């Protein structure tokens with residue numbers, strides 16, 4: 001069976017990296033609301049453009065997000081959903097339109113989040129990502145892949161990082177309690193401060209012990 005996974009955790013936990021690996025390993029779609037929004041930053045909605053909220057590190061309005069998520073999940077029978085839900089209203093909406101097998105929570109401390117986000121750099125041309133200390137390019141400010149210029153995302157500026165983490169702890173973390181206490185969907189935590197390969201190994205064993213495997217359903 002194709003896994004339907006919601007991946008959660010604070011900014012900088014490694015959700016993007018791990019979601020991509022998971023989606024590839026199980027051949028399902030990586031649905032990243034941040035990625036969809038970045039590709040539609042200037043889209044006019046009745047609430048303004050997504051970019052206006054994103055650059056400030058604020059959440060894009062729930063109504064806009066509901067339409068995006070509904071379309072992105074469509075009738076897919078497997079996905080890794082990364083970046084949604086971010087608050088209680090979004091979690092309740094997702095309960096109505098989707099039925100995930102598993103919620104994966106990647107845990108890192110607030111200090112680690114800040115350290116990872118503030119050093120993050122992205123290539124203007126090809127989107128490759130680096131970290132000034134942990135994964136630097138060969139030449140400072142220049143992309144190894146395509147030679148493009150590296151920049152710091154607006155929402156990785158210190159003030160926006162502070163706001164994003166505040167929203168995470170105030171609004172998004174309670175969603176984990178919603179899953180634990182008010183649904184039957186299992187929540188599994190993984191230590192996101194380990195090296196990425198170890199995080200992925202843990203995630204894979206969690207998926208395998210939680211999502212019904214093809215051999216089990218054929219029995």
Ligand code: AMP
Nearest residue numbers: 033034053054058059060065083084086
């Ligand atoms: P991310 O890359 O997941 O950190 O998302 C980047 C930005 O996109 C966030 O800081 C928000 O402004 C916006 N965003 C992404 N997902 C959501 C969501 N589920 N609800 C509201 N805003 C979102």
